[in-house]
Amino acid sequence: MEKHHINALKEIVGEENVLTSVEDLYCYSYDATPGHAHMPDAVVSPANTAETSKILKLANENHIPVYTRGSGTNLSAGCVPTKGGIVLLMTRLNKILEVDLENLVAVAEPGVIVADLNKEIASLGLIYPPDPGTVATATLGGTVAENAGGLRGLKYGVSKHYVMGLEVVLANGDIMNTGGKNVKDVSGYDMTKLFTGSEGTLCVITKIISKLVPAPEAKKAMMAIFKDLDNAGKAVSAIIAAKIIPATLEIMDNATIRTVEDYAKVGLPLDAEAVLLIEVDGNPIVVEKEAEKVMEALKANHADLVQIAKDDAERDKLWAARRAALPALAKLRPTTYVEDATVPRNKVPDFLREVSSIAKRHNVTIGTFGHAGDGNMHPTIVCDIRIPEEMERVYQAMDEMFKAAIALGGTLSGEHGIGLGKLPWMEQQHGLVTMNAMRSIKRALDPNLILNPGKLVGEC
Amino acid sequence: MTEKITAKDINEQDKALLSDLQDALANCMKCGNCMEVCPVYKEVGKEAAVARGKLSLMEGVLKGSIPLSAAFDAAMSKCVSCKACTAKCPCGVPADELILRGRQAAVKARGLHPIKKKVFALLKNRHLFDFSLRMAGIFGPLSFKKIPGKMAALARFPMPGMDYKRVTAPFASTPLRSQYPEVIKVDRPTMRVGFFTGCTINYIYTDVGQSVINVLKENNIEVTMPSMQHCCGTPVYMSGDVDSAKILAKHNIETFDSYNFDYIVSACGSCTEAFRIEFPHLFHDDPKMSAMTEKLAKKTYEISEFLIDIVKIDKTKLGPVNATVTMHDPCHMARGIKVTKQPREVLKSIPGLHFVEMKAPDRCCGSGGSFSLGNYELSRKINDKKIADIASTNADTVVTSCGTCRMHLTDGLFQNNMNQDALHVIQLLDRSYKAGHQK
Ligand SMILES: Cc1cc2nc3c(=O)[nH]c(=O)nc-3n(C[C@H](O)[C@H](O)[C@H](O)COP(=O)(O)OP(=O)(O)OC[C@H]3O[C@@H](n4cnc5c(N)ncnc54)[C@H](O)[C@@H]3O)c2cc1C
Ligand code: SF4
Ligand code: SF4
Ligand code: SF4
Numbered sequence: 001m002e003k004h005h006i007n008a009l010k011e012i013v014g015e016e017n018v019l020t021s022v023e024d025l026y027c028y029s030y031d032a033t034p035g036h037a038h039m040p041d042a043v044v045s046p047a048n049t050a051e052t053s054k055i056l057k058l059a060n061e062n063h064i065p066v067y068t069r070g071s072g073t074n075l076s077a078g079c080v081p082t083k084g085g086i087v088l089l090m091t092r093l094n095k096i097l098e099v100d101l102e103n104l105v106a107v108a109e110p111g112v113i114v115a116d117l118n119k120e121i122a123s124l125g126l127i128y129p130p131d132p133g134t135v136a137t138a139t140l141g142g143t144v145a146e147n148a149g150g151l152r153g154l155k156y157g158v159s160k161h162y163v164m165g166l167e168v169v170l171a172n173g174d175i176m177n178t179g180g181k182n183v184k185d186v187s188g189y190d191m192t193k194l195f196t197g198s199e200g201t202l203c204v205i206t207k208i209i210s211k212l213v214p215a216p217e218a219k220k221a222m223m224a225i226f227k228d229l230d231n232a233g234k235a236v237s238a239i240i241a242a243k244i245i246p247a248t249l250e251i252m253d254n255a256t257i258r259t260v261e262d263y264a265k266v267g268l269p270l271d272a273e274a275v276l277l278i279e280v281d282g283n284p285i286v287v288e289k290e291a292e293k294v295m296e297a298l299k300a301n302h303a304d305l306v307q308i309a310k311d312d313a314e315r316d317k318l319w320a321a322r323r324a325a326l327p328a329l330a331k332l333r334p335t336t337y338v339e340d341a342t343v344p345r346n347k348v349p350d351f352l353r354e355v356s357s358i359a360k361r362h363n364v365t366i367g368t369f370g371h372a373g374d375g376n377m378h379p380t381i382v383c384d385i386r387i388p389e390e391m392e393r394v395y396q397a398m399d400e401m402f403k404a405a406i407a408l409g410g411t412l413s414g415e416h417g418i419g420l421g422k423l424p425w426m427e428q429q430h431g432l433v434t435m436n437a438m439r440s441i442k443r444a445l446d447p448n449l450i451l452n453p454g455k456l457v458g459e460c
Numbered sequence: 461m462t463e464k465i466t467a468k469d470i471n472e473q474d475k476a477l478l479s480d481l482q483d484a485l486a487n488c489m490k491c492g493n494c495m496e497v498c499p500v501y502k503e504v505g506k507e508a509a510v511a512r513g514k515l516s517l518m519e520g521v522l523k524g525s526i527p528l529s530a531a532f533d534a535a536m537s538k539c540v541s542c543k544a545c546t547a548k549c550p551c552g553v554p555a556d557e558l559i560l561r562g563r564q565a566a567v568k569a570r571g572l573h574p575i576k577k578k579v580f581a582l583l584k585n586r587h588l589f590d591f592s593l594r595m596a597g598i599f600g601p602l603s604f605k606k607i608p609g610k611m612a613a614l615a616r617f618p619m620p621g622m623d624y625k626r627v628t629a630p631f632a633s634t635p636l637r638s639q640y641p642e643v644i645k646v647d648r649p650t651m652r653v654g655f656f657t658g659c660t661i662n663y664i665y666t667d668v669g670q671s672v673i674n675v676l677k678e679n680n681i682e683v684t685m686p687s688m689q690h691c692c693g694t695p696v697y698m699s700g701d702v703d704s705a706k707i708l709a710k711h712n713i714e715t716f717d718s719y720n721f722d723y724i725v726s727a728c729g730s731c732t733e734a735f736r737i738e739f740p741h742l743f744h745d746d747p748k749m750s751a752m753t754e755k756l757a758k759k760t761y762e763i764s765e766f767l768i769d770i771v772k773i774d775k776t777k778l779g780p781v782n783a784t785v786t787m788h789d790p791c792h793m794a795r796g797i798k799v800t801k802q803p804r805e806v807l808k809s810i811p812g813l814h815f816v817e818m819k820a821p822d823r824c825c826g827s828g829g830s831f832s833l834g835n836y837e838l839s840r841k842i843n844d845k846k847i848a849d850i851a852s853t854n855a856d857t858v859v860t861s862c863g864t865c866r867m868h869l870t871d872g873l874f875q876n877n878m879n880q881d882a883l884h885v886i887q888l889l890d891r892s893y894k895a896g897h898q899k
Contacts (some may be wrong), residue, residue: 018507023531026520027507032490091505115496117705136496207476327550334486336551387487 001041001064001085002252009044009086012054013319017092019043028069028087029080033383033421034335036077040067045089049167049175058174059086061366065453068200070110071133072084073387075338076419078146078199082454088204090141096120097207101183104135104212105164110141110205112212124213129156130406142204149199149415152208154373155247155281160196163234167207168195171446181209194441198226200452215280216247220291221315224276224303225269225373229253232274233349234412235301239278240345242297244290247285248279250322253352256329256367257316257361265323265327272304274352276372277322289410291353325369326380333382341405342376342414354404355379362397364390376414397444419454426458470625481561481895482522488515488553494545497823499842500538508535511545511555518562533566538835539843542824543795563700606615611738636669637685642672649682654721656712656760658731659691660863668863671890672727672763678893679771688715692734702742709739710749717752718726723770724760727886728862729793736761736797763886764803764861779895780812781888786855787821788869790862801862802845803885810892816853823849825860827868840885844874856880859888 002176010018020042031039035236035293041064042446045455046052059066065085082085094111101258106128108117117128121204131150132138138148141282149158165179179185179192195203203352209245225230236249252260252275261268278299280290298306309315330336343351352368355377360365370377379401381395402425403410412422427435449460467506494511495501501510508517511854517535520526545555653676661669676683693708712735716724726732736757743749767773785807793799800822807815826842844868850858858873858880860866869882 003575021531022526023517023520023529023535024506024508026517027513030516032492034489071492071495091483134492137492274471327552329488330489330551336489384486 002416004171004361005058005062008058009042012058013046013051015263017045017047017424024120026046028072028089031069031072031074031077031079032148032454033075033419036080036420038082039081040081040087041084043087043089047092049093049169051171052093052171052204053175053341055086055088055173056169056171057097057451058449060172061180063448064133066204066449066450067452068141068145068147068258070139071113071134071137073138073147074142074273074417074419075340076146076199076417076421077441078417078419078452078455082420084343085450089202090206093141093206097345099212100124102424103300105181105209106212108140108190109209110144112140112430114140114143120343121212122215124216126210127215127262128162128210129185130162130292132280138228140208140210143150144196144205144208145198145200146417147415148337149371149374149376151250151371152247153371153376153415154249155245158449159181160193162211163192163208164211165209166192166195166205168203170203171448171451174205178201179209196416197455198421201442202451205449216287218287219247219281219315220287220310221248221277221279221280221318222291222294222298223307223318224278224298225319226274226302227269227272228302228303229273229349229352231302232276232372235276235298235303236348238240238297238301239294240373241455242293243429244280244293246290246294246373247281248277249371250277251275251348251352252322252325252369253367255323255354255356255365256369259328259332259367260321260324261330264320264324266324268316268321269304273436275321276303277318278432279375300373325367326378327351329367330380333384335383335385337381337383337394337398338416339379339381339401340370340414340416341379341402341410341412342408343408344376345373345375345404347408347410348375350373350376350406351377351408351410354408355401357402358400362393362396364393366397366401369412375410399425420455423455423458461565466796479528481518481558484553485515485519485522486550487551488512489551490516490581491550491661492767493548493550494555497544497548498847499542499544500838503838503841504538509538511549511553511559512702514539514559514562515553515555516564517754517816518558521562521565528566531664533563533734534645534807536562536566536700538828539792540824540839542791544824547795560698560700561644563698564702564801566700577803588849593820606697634666636666637687637689639666639670640685641675642685642687644677644683644685646680648680648684650680651683651722651768651827652684653723654716654719655683655685655694655723656716656726656731656735657685658726658863660867661727665884666861667885668727668866668887671884671886672725674890675763675886675893676725676769679767679773681771684719686719687714692731692736692738694730697738697742706742709734709742713743713756716756721759723766724756725763725766726760727763727884729762729790729796729799730862732760732762732765733792733796739854762797762802762861763798764806765797766826766862767889768802768805770866775809778810778889778895779898781856781895782812783888783891784814784816784853784855785857785859785888786816786818786850786853787885788818788825788850788858788865789822790860790865791822791824793861794841799861804857806885806889807859810888812874813892816855818849818855819847825865825868825872839868840872841873843868844876847872847878849878851878853874855880857883857888859883859885861885 025039028043029039065083066088068080069086070434078312091111096105096108129152132148143159147159164354167177229311254273257268257272280287309318355368366379383390406429412425436459442457498510507513521528541556541558543556693705697705739753740757743753789800825846826839866882
């Protein structure tokens with residue numbers, strides 16, 4: 001990037017919104033993904049759509065790469081400016097523009113923090129359900145661009161189920177609107193869905209129209225401990241077969257259980273092969289009935305211990321173990337990879353067994369926890385990125401893990417996205433035809449390949 | 461603007477200081493959870509302001525990717541040491557302490573700076589100077605170089621923030637320790653405590669010191685204020701000057717140890733933290749000092765904590781104080797020594813007092829030691845949020861347990877045209893004892 005480009009950028013957004021000092025650039029060379037970092041040439045924060053459009057026009061004409069960034073909490077190196085250029089920081093666009101109670105729709109800018117949107121609408125008895133572990137820090141734009149999910153995915157779905165329309169800026173600076181407030185809308189290609197989960201490779205999102213739903217009136221949490229992994233798997237299937245869709249249906253494997261117990265002393269038996277945490281929510285009467293049925297399913301499938309929370313304090317206790325999973329694992333070693341390979345629900349026990357045998361084979365520490373209800377697992381690898389020999393084993397384990405997920409009919413990523421991290425396995429999952437179709441879309445919308453180049457679909 | 465000192469210029473000693481940090485820094489998984497709570501990041505909105513960014517910058521310096529520049533120094537100083545990031549961190553990274561280490565490294569590098577050299581020279585010959593001269597030598601150039609001439613007389617006192625617009629409490633005409641004999645006797649004392657006043661209470665908020673003494677006397681406790689005590693050293697430590705901090709710490713430790721008190725009390729979270737956590741930390745590798753320091757650490761208490769946990773005050777002696785009161789938990793109380801229940805219990809034992817909890821009572825008030833000295837505008841913004849939270853409780857009084865917080869709250873109330881009183885918890889208890897006598 002040349003000096004006059006920087007000056008032109010300063011003209012668009014104002015001097016103070018263009019960062020170029022080596023210290024500031026260093027702070028935007030990374031995101032939450034271990035092992036990926038590269039310095040940009042400038043960090044630019046626009047205030048609105050018009051400024052965003054001007055920045056992209058300039059970048060496009062001069063073939064300058066643009067890496068859009070929200071809070072930089074993604075786990076697939078989506079924000080890392082691997083080819084230098086511009087980091088486009090969207091956090092100044094942080095207004096909730098409208099809460100439409102008649103249509104149950106919110107219109108917000110991409111820099112709004114997800115938890116802040118939820119705080120705003122809580123008093124109206126509404127929720128925006130996608131709740132990644134990072135709700136309190138991630139931006140709406142970042143979660144839509146990643147199609148982020150969360151703990152409530154099984155019942156409530158993920159980001160794409162809530163995005164009804166978008167305002168985006170295309171690579172050449174053109175401003176485009178997709179979708180709207182219509183519950184039903186089949187007019188043309190579904191560009192809203194295409195852009196949701198596009199990881200900053202197709203457009204820059206500048207406005208989001210999202211669906212809101214009524215907050216559940218009641219919740220009930222339960223926990224079950226299994227000495228036998230298969231019984232846990234059968235219990236999950238039995239709950240769904242009983243036509244109950246819990247808001248949360250979480251599992252932790254033995255490695256995670258032992259780590260959590262060591263760290264938080266919550267009273268989990270060290271020889272348990274699985275712990276399930278289940279929460280049903282909704283109408284209080286229905287919640288009671290569903291909780292009963294869940295308890296029956298757990299007992300029928302030989303849970304060795306079941307507990308049900310009578311009040312909020314007890315609910316907190318049951319959740320404590322699950323909440324401690326990541327902090328406990330992350331404290332074991334300096335480097336933490338939180339993966340999100342996902343398999344069909346009934347394959348969860350098979351996948352967990354695969355992962356623990358891979359971990360043993362390569363002498364790597366992996367604790368797996370995750371969303372058993374939707375098959376979205378978080379095999380969490382803890383290691384030290386500064387030890388090359390160990391990393392060699394870690395990469396081998398990762399490779400086998402992803403291949404195992406694909407072999408079980410699963411997918412590389414349930415919610416964290418592909419970015420750079422999982423790129424090497426994309427063709428294996430999708431095949432060449434699909435990859436080429438995706439690359440054609442990329443080239444059609446971004447002919448100069450300036451938007452997050454090299455990510456998601458790789459070089460094209 | 462950028463100083464010409466690069467990573468290359470750092471001498472071996474400085475490198476050693478930073479490189480033993482490498483392991484600690486590697487534990488940060490860059491999850492960004494600290495963004496949720498960092499009051500500085502909330503205002504500035506730039507990555508260099510949040511713990512994740514600051515720790516990365518330190519990593520960058522260690523790798524030699526970025527220089528130990530003035531900008532690095534500035535980034536390290538944009539931290540109120542509120543520990544909110546540390547409390548939130550899933551990896552258990554003590555970010556606030558690490559940032560302090562970053563600041564220390566910057567100070568070491570700046571040691572090549574002429575002013576700094578002069579100070580070090582002074583310190584090396586410390587036997588030639590009496591203590592007050594050392595104070596002037598240490599604090600003058602370091603903490604007060606930005607203060608205009610007319611404040612120069614105050615330079616021997618390391619108080620943060622003397623902005624023109626800013627309301628600071630006046631210095632007391634007579635410092636607390638000059639108002640009383642060294643030992644304040646009572647009939648048949650139940651115990652003997654040493655009162656570590658700290659600078660703020662000795663020189664500015666003497667009213668708090670008087671209340672501490674009154675309340676202890678009410679409980680038949682003999683109070684001694686060792687005349688040789690001095691600033692705990694936290695301000696210099698926080699600005700990164702470990703060497704000077706050690707001199708002050710050692711002086712205080714030896715002074716207090718020589719009295720053999722039953723307990724040591726202080727009326728400030730930071731001061732208590734200094735005795736309990738920082739001093740042992742400073743001397744952990746010095747066997748002789750370490751034993752003495754640990755012994756003192758074990759008998760040091762913050763005043764509310766002391767009254768509730770050790771003295772177990774007799775609540776029947778208390779008279780009514782009619783006030784609606786809310787409370788700000790200083791960072792060093794909430795996350796430093798983790799004392800939040802006891803001050804509330806003190807308030808709740810006062811008849812007639814209506815206590816209302818404010819939103820996020822333990823969110824930093826924005827003062828942050830010497831932070832507000834160089835960053836007044838920013839610290840004002842952080843403080844305005846706190847003031848808004850106080851306003852929404854409809855309380856007529858806000859209490860806290862830290863002189864610096866009280867000063868910053870007073871300033872904030874004034875700047876926002878509000879007329880609530882900002883007091884120390886112990887002052888209300890003192891009033892309540894007085895009301896009890898009139899019963
Ligand atoms: C501890 C931890 C737990 C996590 N838990 C979950 C979880 O449970 N579920 C889950 O789904 N994820 C989870 N994540 C991943 C991460 O939080 C999500 O991916 C989140 O959506 C990222 O939001 P962000 O604002 O940080 O986006 P960023 O990381 O800044 O960006 C993410 C991607 O979106 C693009 N982007 C950002 N803003 C825009 C925009 N306005 N227009 C176009 N593209 C844009 C970027 O280029 C990048 O490719 C977790 C991460 C961590 C560190
Ligand atoms: S919360 Fe802890 S691990 Fe996460 S970025 Fe901040 S300091 Fe690093
Ligand atoms: S100590 Fe407080 S101000 Fe400093 S980085 Fe942590 S959260 Fe921010
Ligand atoms: S002045 Fe008070 S709130 Fe502010 S940093 Fe110190 S203890 Fe924290």
